[in-house]
Amino acid sequence: MSLKLTVDKKGSGDHTDITSALNAVIDGEAAVIYIKNGVYREKLIIDKPNITFIGEDREKTVLTYGDSAKMPDETGEPMGTFKTASVHVMPSAAGFNACNLTFENSAGVGSAVGQAVALYLDCDKAVIKDCNLTAHQDTLLAAPIFSDIERDPCILNRQLFKNCFIKGDVDFIFGGAAAVFEDCTIFCRKRPAELPCYVTAACTSDKLEYGFVFRNCHITGDAEDNTVYLGRPWRQYANTVFINCNMDKCVSKKSFCRWNDTDRHLTSFYAQYGSYGEGAENSTPEDWTRVLTAEEALKYETDKVFDGWKPEIPAHKG
Numbered sequence: 555m556s557l558k559l560t561v562d563k564k565g566s567g568d569h570t571d572i573t574s575a576l577n578a579v580i581d582g583e584a585a586v587i588y589i590k591n592g593v594y595r596e597k598l599i600i601d602k603p604n605i606t607f608i609g610e611d612r613e614k615t616v617l618t619y620g621d622s623a624k625m626p627d628e629t630g631e632p633m634g635t636f637k638t639a640s641v642h643v644m645p646s647a648a649g650f651n652a653c654n655l656t657f658e659n660s661a662g663v664g665s666a667v668g669q670a671v672a673l674y675l676d677c678d679k680a681v682i683k684d685c686n687l688t689a690h691q692d693t694l695l696a697a698p699i700f701s702d703i704e705r706d707p708c709i710l711n712r713q714l715f716k717n718c719f720i721k722g723d724v725d726f727i728f729g730g731a732a733a734v735f736e737d738c739t740i741f742c743r744k745r746p747a748e749l750p751c752y753v754t755a756a757c758t759s760d761k762l763e764y765g766f767v768f769r770n771c772h773i774t775g776d777a778e779d780n781t782v783y784l785g786r787p788w789r790q791y792a793n794t795v796f797i798n799c800n801m802d803k804c805v806s807k808k809s810f811c812r813w814n815d816t817d818r819h820l821t822s823f824y825a826q827y828g829s830y831g832e833g834a835e836n837s838t839p840e841d842w843t844r845v846l847t848a849e850e851a852l853k854y855e856t857d858k859v860f861d862g863w864k865p866e867i868p869a870h871k872g
Contacts, residue, residue: 609655664691765793805833
């Protein structure tokens with residue numbers, strides 16, 4: 555049996571804030587934390603396994619904070635990307651689930667404040683379902699990051715994002731996880747002066763077969779036409795695949811792009827299968843990317859990516 559706790563800012567639950575609810579969980583004890591509607595301005599660190607968050611309403615249950623890379627940390631130096639997360643799920647928190655709520659970083663536009671992470675998900679066997687993830691630059695870090703991979707190239711963090719709305723503008727889904735995005739809406743925010751938008755920035759380990767896999771997703775947004783790139787390689791073995799995704803006209807006809815003046819694209823793997831919509835019509839992908847055959851696309855079915863893990867999708871309360 556799991557411990558069940560309710561958080562309500564108005565005082566009707568077991569706790570009025572999420573931090574105190576997390577502190578009430580004994581390490582190693584599975585817990586389901588029901589979160590009532592409200593804006594919870596807390597910087598959360600989750601370091602216990604098998605924690606499940608279930609919100610009352612995905613639009614009205616908001617977990618938010620406003621740290622950003624250019625802000626000073628406790629030493630007075632710029633914080634940097636990896637300290638900015640509103641919610642940071644640690645490697646020790648395997649089995650983390652979240653359902654029916656919003657993860658937000660409210661810091662603002664990246665050109666002004668730098669990177670600002672809403673969710674830093676750094677554990678194995680995580681499920682994020684029916685959630686909104688919203689920020690500008692670096693919204694979702696599906697970790698590990700490249701420095702972790704350099705220390706241990708066999709880290710396998712399997713993560714499922716199901717029916718989520720993910721919003722950002724620059725590298726807003728990034729990291730080295732084996733992450734599957736199913737039936738998600740990927741919303742690309744408009745940038746000034748027709749600057750490009752980058753959906754993904756993977757840093758996949760060369761020891762792993764899978765990186766980011768998008769299945770039956772909708773790539774949309776208010777970005778200018780033909781200015782959204784589906785991905786660019788954060789590190790040299792980046793691996794990102796889009797399967798049967800609807801591409802709106804904001805998506806670039808080139809689909810993917812290089813990382814500045816590096817040659818990382820030459821050792822990366824970027825591919826599509828079954829793309830459709832205005833953004834896929836008359837596309838001219840770069841010659842270092844792939845269009846998969848139907849047989850090759852079967853390799854990217856969710857159960858194959860997750861290598862024996864069968865996710866249990868959390869249900870909404872009541």
